[in-house]
Amino acid sequence: MANISIRNVSKSYGALNVLRPFSLEIENGEFVVLVGPSGCGKSTMLKILAGLEPATEGQIFIGDREVTDLAPGDRDIAMVFQNYALYPHLTVRQNIGFGLKMRGTDKTEIDRRVDDAARILEVTPYLDRKPKDLSGGQRQRVALGRAIVRQPQAFLMDEPLSNLDAKLRVHMRAEIGALHKRIGVTTVYVTHDQVEAMTMADRVVIMQGGIIQQIAAPDELFNNPANLFVAGFIGSPGMNFLNSELRDGKLTAFGQQISLKRATSAQGPVVVGLRPEHLVLGDAPVTFGVRPTLVESLGSEKYVYFDAEGARIADGEEGKSKGLIARVSHTGSLPRNQEIRLGFDPAQLYLFDAKTGERL
Amino acid sequence: MRRTLAQSLALYATVIFTLVMILFPVYWLLVTALSTTDELYRLPPTFWPDDPQWDVFARVWAAKPILLWLWNSMLAAVGSVALSMLVSVSAGYALSRYSMRGGATMGLFVLTAKMLPATLLVIPLFSIFSSFGLIGSLWTLVLAHSTMIIPFATWMLKGYFDTIPKELEQAAMVDGCSPIGAMVRVVLPIATPGLAATALYAFVLSWADYAYARTFLVNSPDNWTANLGITTMQGEYVTYWNDIAAASVFIALPIIAIYLFLERYLVGGLTAGAEK
Numbered sequence: 001m002a003n004i005s006i007r008n009v010s011k012s013y014g015a016l017n018v019l020r021p022f023s024l025e026i027e028n029g030e031f032v033v034l035v036g037p038s039g040c041g042k043s044t045m046l047k048i049l050a051g052l053e054p055a056t057e058g059q060i061f062i063g064d065r066e067v068t069d070l071a072p073g074d075r076d077i078a079m080v081f082q083n084y085a086l087y088p089h090l091t092v093r094q095n096i097g098f099g100l101k102m103r104g105t106d107k108t109e110i111d112r113r114v115d116d117a118a119r120i121l122e123v124t125p126y127l128d129r130k131p132k133d134l135s136g137g138q139r140q141r142v143a144l145g146r147a148i149v150r151q152p153q154a155f156l157m158d159e160p161l162s163n164l165d166a167k168l169r170v171h172m173r174a175e176i177g178a179l180h181k182r183i184g185v186t187t188v189y190v191t192h193d194q195v196e197a198m199t200m201a202d203r204v205v206i207m208q209g210g211i212i213q214q215i216a217a218p219d220e221l222f223n224n225p226a227n228l229f230v231a232g233f234i235g236s237p238g239m240n241f242l243n244s245e246l247r248d249g250k251l252t253a254f255g256q257q258i259s260l261k262r263a264t265s266a267q268g269p270v271v272v273g274l275r276p277e278h279l280v281l282g283d284a285p286v287t288f289g290v291r292p293t294l295v296e297s298l299g300s301e302k303y304v305y306f307d308a309e310g311a312r313i314a315d316g317e318e319g320k321s322k323g324l325i326a327r328v329s330h331t332g333s334l335p336r337n338q339e340i341r342l343g344f345d346p347a348q349l350y351l352f353d354a355k356t357g358e359r360l
Numbered sequence: 361m362r363r364t365l366a367q368s369l370a371l372y373a374t375v376i377f378t379l380v381m382i383l384f385p386v387y388w389l390l391v392t393a394l395s396t397t398d399e400l401y402r403l404p405p406t407f408w409p410d411d412p413q414w415d416v417f418a419r420v421w422a423a424k425p426i427l428l429w430l431w432n433s434m435l436a437a438v439g440s441v442a443l444s445m446l447v448s449v450s451a452g453y454a455l456s457r458y459s460m461r462g463g464a465t466m467g468l469f470v471l472t473a474k475m476l477p478a479t480l481l482v483i484p485l486f487s488i489f490s491s492f493g494l495i496g497s498l499w500t501l502v503l504a505h506s507t508m509i510i511p512f513a514t515w516m517l518k519g520y521f522d523t524i525p526k527e528l529e530q531a532a533m534v535d536g537c538s539p540i541g542a543m544v545r546v547v548l549p550i551a552t553p554g555l556a557a558t559a560l561y562a563f564v565l566s567w568a569d570y571a572y573a574r575t576f577l578v579n580s581p582d583n584w585t586a587n588l589g590i591t592t593m594q595g596e597y598v599t600y601w602n603d604i605a606a607a608s609v610f611i612a613l614p615i616i617a618i619y620l621f622l623e624r625y626l627v628g629g630l631t632a633g634a635e636k
Contacts, residue, residue: 052530073536085527089549102536146535 001185002063002153003028004049009058011044011210018044019210021058029184031177035197036207036233042190043158045207049188050079050156062153073102078147082159084139086131086146092118093127096145103150117149120179137168144179154186161196173199194234198222206230228357231273231350237303240279240324241312242272243354251351254288254308261347266360271312273350276303279326284343293323295334302330304340389612393417393605400601413602420606428582429589430614432498433567436585439502440566441559444509448558451510452517453543457526467518474511478571481507486575496580501573505566513558520554521547556625563618567611586611 004026011019019041026032034042047053049060051072060068067075078099087095094101096117097110105113118124121141131139140160147155160176161169177200180187191197197204198218206213206221206229214226225231231239244251246267249260253272290306304326311324326342334340351360363371392400394412420426454460455467485507489500524547532542548555573588584592590607593600 050530050534052533071538072530072533073538077534079531079534081527081531083525083527085525085531087528087532087546087550089546098532099535102532102541146531150535 001028003030004154004186004188005059005061006045006049007059007061009045009048009055009060011041011048011053011056017210019048022212024205024212024215026186026188029186031180031187031189031200031202032205033189033191033197033201033203034205034207035191035194036213037192039209040207041210042192042205042207044210046079046156046158046188046190050077051075076153077156078150078152078154079156079158080143080147080160082162084131084143084160084163086139086142088131091128091130092123092134092142092145095131095142096149099146099150113149113151114145117145120148120182121145136164137172140164140172144176148179148183148185152185154188155180157187157189159191160189162191162193176200195236198234206233208233224359225273225350226359228271228273228352231352231359235275237276237325237327239273239275239350241352242274242308242324243310243312244270244272246270246351253310254286256286256288258286258346258349260349260351264351264360266351266353269354270360271352271354271357273352274344274348276325276327278348279304279328279342279344281326281328281330282341282343285345287341287343289339289341291337291339292334293336295336300329300331302328302334304328304334304342306342386612389605389608393602393609395602397600397602416602416606417609420603421610423603424589424593424607426586426589426607426610429584429586430610432583433585433587433611434614436498436501436505436569436573437563437566439498440505440509441562443502444506444513444562445555445559447506447510448513448517449548449555451514453521453547455514455518456521457529467515470511470514472511473507478508478569482571482575485572489576495576496583498577498583500576501566501569501585504572504576505562505569508569509562509565513562516558516561517551517554520551520558524550552625556622560619560622560626564615567615 004024006022006024006026008021008023009019010017010021018039022041022045024032034045036042044053048055051067051070051074055068058068059066062075062077072079087098090098093114097114100110100113114127115124118127121144123138123141123145126134126138126142131142134142140163143160157176161172164172173196176189180200189196189200198221201218203215203217204221205215208229214221214230216224216226221230221234225234225239228241232241242253244253246264246269248267249264250257251260251270251272252258290304290308292304292306294303294305296303296305305323306326307323328342352358353360391407391409393416394414395406395409396411396413399406399409451470455463460466481504485500485504486495489495489503494500494503528546528550529537529539529542532546533539537545568587569585570587570591573585574591577583577585577588586607590604590611593604593607
């Protein structure tokens with residue numbers, strides 16, 4: 001186990017910068033998740049960390065050792081790939097033991113450690129099978145087994161759950177979390193799924209366009225997003241945004257003047273953010289009437305979609321938006337196109353600079 | 361889906377037609393070998409000899425150095441397969457895995473060599489080999505056959521390597537292999553069907569050659585390959601076609617044996633289970 005230090009690492013292909021200078025200190029035993037939309041540079045960063053891609057600039061340290069120019073096999077890391085990358089011609093036992101064999105580990109020691117790893121991951125009955133005779137979940141476990149058996153300094157995981165079906169994904173997510181608690185190895189985990197990021201991470205690194213947007217613990221990201229992108233990315237459904245104007249501590253939204261409860265010196269155009277779960281049915285400090293354009297029922301709660309003046313579509317969500325969303329607890333029926341009252345507390349509003357997208 | 365009667369008939373007719381097209385020359389070779397000289401020229405031809413001459417095989421085997429010719433053919437073919445596989449595997453792997461400046465153009469350029477007929481290359485090759493003092497040696501065939509095999513074999517193998525996920529090598533490198541180690545320990549075992557098919561193609565191409573052997577080896581009877589040896593059985597005034605056919609049966613047997621040996625490796629789906 002070791003800490004990982006990434007110092008000003010960047011990557012470009014000719015004129016194309018896929019990763020802007022990236023710096024991150026990862027504590028010993030920490031579980032860090034890199035999350036962001038496709039093409040944000042998260043997988044590139046992981047491959048650079050693994051040594052599978054050279055960095056254009058910058059340095060990487062694992063423990064006290066600089067590994068920037070070392071081959072992947074010399075970095076003492078293990079990697080779990082999105083498509084598992086099991087060796088199809090080898091049995092499960094040989095797959096798990098391959099890395100140890102390459103390092104010249106004694107045969108009896110390999111067997112002992114493979115058996116241990118197989119027991120932890122509950123794949124002992126399949127040790128003599130080939131990968132093609134395993135289910136998706138079993139293959140995923142073998143891929144994890146191949147990583148843990150080496151007892152490396154760090155685990156790198158590249159979207160390891162994205163090929164599993166929804167139910168198995170939730171199950172394996174919990175298993176990986178439990179595994180990390182059990183063996184405590186420093187882990188860097190890449191995903192595009194914010195739910196995985198929020199549920200698994202000690203700290204989340206949100207990336208977009210090769211640039212780190214925010215590094216924080218999951219709750220901190222949710223409660224204090226640094227900018228519009230983070231605010232829109234974290235949370236399900238995503239945060240509602242409205243274009244508005246801020247004058248003397250008051251802004252206009254939902255057809256009324258709203259006094260902010262906190263002091264701000266900002267003036268002029270702003271983007272107002274309001275989480276769907278902060279909207280309630282009925283009375284609240286600020287209330288307004290809407291006609292739902294769509295109501296989705298999840299049983300105990302409803303997603304109420306409605307239009308409002310100034311509604312702004314989150315970055316990257318163009319064409320998908322069904323308007324603003326309220327996530328309300330309500331078990332009865334909410335007919336479409338019949339006016340209902342929604343409300344919120346202005347203290348729960350987020351304000352962002354309309355030009356830069358930075359939080360105000 | 362159930363086939364209708366018409367579909368079944370069409371299917372069987374196609375299969376039978378194809379089999380007849382492929383197997384008739386083999387059958388005719390055997391009939392020719394077993395017929396007497398008189399019977400060969402009889403019109404209409406007979407489809408099975410009245411008195412099959414089974415002793416023709418022993419007679420030809422005793423009269424001609426068939427074993428030596430087969431041995432020479434085998435040496436040339438095995439040498440060509442070994443050399444061309446060594447080059448094609450490396451080249452095909454590089455074309456599949458590494459993007460280099462002009463890589464795609466280079467890959468296509470390799471194929472242009474395949475467009476040139478052997479008869480066009482035979483004179484420059486002869487000139488090169490004679491300046492190295494190789495004329496009359498089996499090495500000429502190994503080198504010349506490799507020039508025919510490598511371009512196409514490179515492309516066959518590149519295509520096969522393309523189907524193997526890159527993550528397998530990356531996983532092997534994280535597990536401690538060097539790039540070459542990852543290729544040898546992970547990629548090549550998975551590519552066995554592609555390697556076997558390419559090796560078979562290379563072997564048959566070398567085994568079937570006549571033009572190069574005739575040009576480079578004609579004055580060295582000790583190094584004659586089977587194809588070259590057989591043509592010397594054609595007389596100036598009389599040709600015993602039954603003897604030639606019997607010798608041809610001997611030549612065809614190793615190819616069948618090689619195919620039966622490699623067939624077990626010519627199975628698909630070896631990458632199954634590598635991914636999700």
